[in-house]
Amino acid sequence: MAGKTLDFVGATGRAALRFAATVGEWGVLMQDTIRGLRAVRIWGKLVFEQMMRIGVASVPIALFIAAFTGIVLALQASYTFTGAVPVYLVGSLVGKTMIIELGPVLTGLALAGRVGASIAAELGTMRVTEQIDALETMAYDPAAYLVLPRVLAGAVMFPAVTLLASALGIVAGWLTAIQLLDMSTPEFVRGLETFFVPFDVVFSVIKSFSFGLAVTSLGCFFGFRTRGGAAGVGRAATSAVVASSMVILVFDAFWAAVLL
Amino acid sequence: MRRNEVWVGVVILLSVVIAVAGSFWLRGYRLTRGTTTVEALFSGVGQLPDGASVKLRGVTIGRVNGIAVEPDGTAVRVGLALNTDVQLPADAAVLIAPESMFGDWGAEIVSRSANPRLDFFEPSDPGVLPGFSIPDLSRLTATADQIAENLATITDRVEVAFTQETAENLRLVIENVGRVSEQVAELADAQIGAVEELVENVRTSTGEVQEAAALATRTLAEVERLLSGGVVDSIVGDTRVTAAEFRRLATDLRETTTGLSTTLQFADSTLVRFERIGRELETGEGTLAQLLADSTVAVQTQSALMQLTLLLEDFRENPGRYVRLSIF
Structure with a gap:
């Protein structure tokens, strides 16, 4: 009994130390990445390519998710708001929810699966094929060459994609309200205007910015520490998606508690 | 590479334009319409947010543009960005009130003479509109809730005190009071008859007493006469x-x-x-x-x-x- 208890305590301690070590390794990688900001010649020409791959290429899936989210929001709001609740609140619910919550979070989670896994798999493959080691051998800073363009691209493109997705989600909700529900455009717009404050957009940008940093940095981190060949690449991609999704939800709660 | 840059630029600019233009649009700013700023003073503004709608006769004519407490802390100055093509009433005042039960507040330009009961804040500057804030609906409901609680407490106490037994006792008391009243009335009637009879007897007795007195007077006179004549001594x-x-x-x-x-x-x-x-x-x-x-x-x-x-x-x-x- 005492032996099992000790084993459990020991396992917990090992897990905590492993987690702390992982966070430390991520911190070291981020330190190297920030240090690589000075090597603009290295990462400058790679940023737009990463923006294209991370941001522009993710716009369709983000818009698809946002459009159907807006439709469902409008339908569920009209289903919920019965009796004394005025119907124009459908617009309030769709707008507010898309801007400050579902737009950033759903886009972040979608891009965590698409971008995070892609980055982890790409860098993991480079690690197991020793391409990263070759870069180091050639005196290239792997952080500046591989990590920094992706992190910068994610930090910039996540908010842009999120704003587009939120806007399309609201438009989808509006179309649903006027086509499928007994609402007029002025009613929906009144609901949008009623509880809208400009800080909602700022809040959405801050959240999606942090999500972009988290998803890209974690994708790079798990790709950089890939071991064990193709299986290791798969594990790295899975770990990157899982960790990114968890961090997105943690950041979501964190920003809501701090900024709202 | 060139194509990538264009696409990235398109996505970024489009998102920025949508965010900025959408925010301005939802806040009621229109590029096609000029605005002028009017200020109003209030003793309090409730939950009025910056950017809330300003209406005149139910039509939105502007937005709240700035809310600040006066330096001396005695009032709140509210800026109103109004459309320039709208003519305000001569005795215009600003009324702040909830627009619904869901927390959305708005301002309305009203004629002060049409609302004589409202205690508008009196600004010293004639260029500033007087304002009045209607109490929050939640405050009114809280007051009503307090009243309801007090009524419930009173009702509970009455319910505790006024049991079935109490009601029965009250009913008996009322019946007893009725019976007592009837008896008092009967007694009064009887006493009135007795008193009348007593008065008649007294009247009769008084006459008899008067007659007896007269007879006694005569008798005494006769006795006095006899005493004075020596007849008694003889007897x-x-x-x-x-x-x-x-x-x-x-x-x-x-x-x-x-x-x-x-x-x-x-x-x-x-x-x-x-x-x-x-x-x-x-x-x-x-x-x-x-x-x-x-x-x-x-x-x-x-x-x-x-x-x-x-x-x-x-x-x-x-x-x-x-x-x-x-x-x-």
């Missing part, structure tokens, strides 16, 4: 003589009675002797019995004795037949 003297005569008569009667008693005792002893002689005669003892051996003598003697006995009995019963008493 008293006669009465005294009569009393002396009565006393003497009583003495004589006492003596007569004593003599009569002695006579009766003597008669008794005689009768005893006669009876003894009779028994001797019946037995034939003694001289007399022998003398009376002759039946004739005996019969005559017996007859004489019988007559004597009757005489004595008559004497006992009617002594006045044999004794004559004379007082005068």
Whole structure:
């Protein structure tokens, strides 16, 4: 009994130390990445390519998710708001929810699966094929060459994609309200205007910015520490998606508690 | 590479334009319409947010553009960005109120003369509009809730105090009061009759008393007259003589009675002797019995004795037949 208890305590301690070590390794990688900001010649020409791959290429899936989210929001709001609740609140619910919550979070989670896994798999493959080691051998800073363009691209493109997705989600909700529900455009717009404050957009940008940093940095981190060949690449991609999704939800709660 | 840059630029610029233009649009800013800023002073602004709609006769004509407490802390200055093509009333004032039960507040330009009951804040600057904030609906509902709680408390207490037994007692008390009232009324009626009778009796008695008084007066006058004429003295003297005569008569009667008693005792002893002689005669003892051996003598003697006995009995019963008493 005492032996099992000790084993459990020991396992917990090992897990905590492993987690702390992982966070430390991520911190070291981020330190190297920030240090690589000075090597603009290295990462400058790679940023737009990463923006294209991370941001522009993710716009369709983000818009698809946002459009159907807006439709469902409008339908569920009209289903919920019965009796004394005025119907124009459908617009309030769709707008507010898309801007400050579902737009950033759903886009972040979608891009965590698409971008995070892609980055982890790409860098993991480079690690197991020793391409990263070759870069180091050639005196290239792997952080500046591989990590920094992706992190910068994610930090910039996540908010842009999120704003587009939120806007399309609201438009989808509006179309649903006027086509499928007994609402007029002025009613929906009144609901949008009623509880809208400009800080909602700022809040959405801050959240999606942090999500972009988290998803890209974690994708790079798990790709950089890939071991064990193709299986290791798969594990790295899975770990990157899982960790990114968890961090997105943690950041979501964190920003809501701090900024709202 | 060039194509990538274009696409990235398109996505970024599009998102920025959408965010900025959408925010301005949702806040009510229109590029096609000019605005002018009007200020109003309030004692408080409730939950009015910056950017809330400003309406005139129900039509949105602007937005709230800045809310700040005055430096001395006595009022709140609210900026109103209004469309320039709208003419405000001459006595314009600003009313802040909830637009619904869901927390959205707005401002409305109203005519002050049309709302005389509202206590608008009076700005010292004539260029600033007076303002009034209607109490928050939640505050009103909280007050109503407090009133409802108090009513519930009172109801509970009444419910505790006013039980079925209490109601029954109250009913009995009411019935008793009714009965008492009826009895009091009956008593009053009866007393009124009795009092009337008493008054009549008193009236009658008073007349009789008056008559008695008059008679007594006359009697006293007669007595006084008699006293003054010596008649009473004469009557008293006669009465005294009569009393002396009565006393003497009583003495004589006492003596007569004593003599009569002695006579009766003597008669008794005689009768005893006669009876003894009779028994001797019946037995034939003694001289007399022998003398009376002759039946004739005996019969005559017996007859004489019988007559004597009757005489004595008559004497006992009617002594006045044999004794004559004379007082005068």
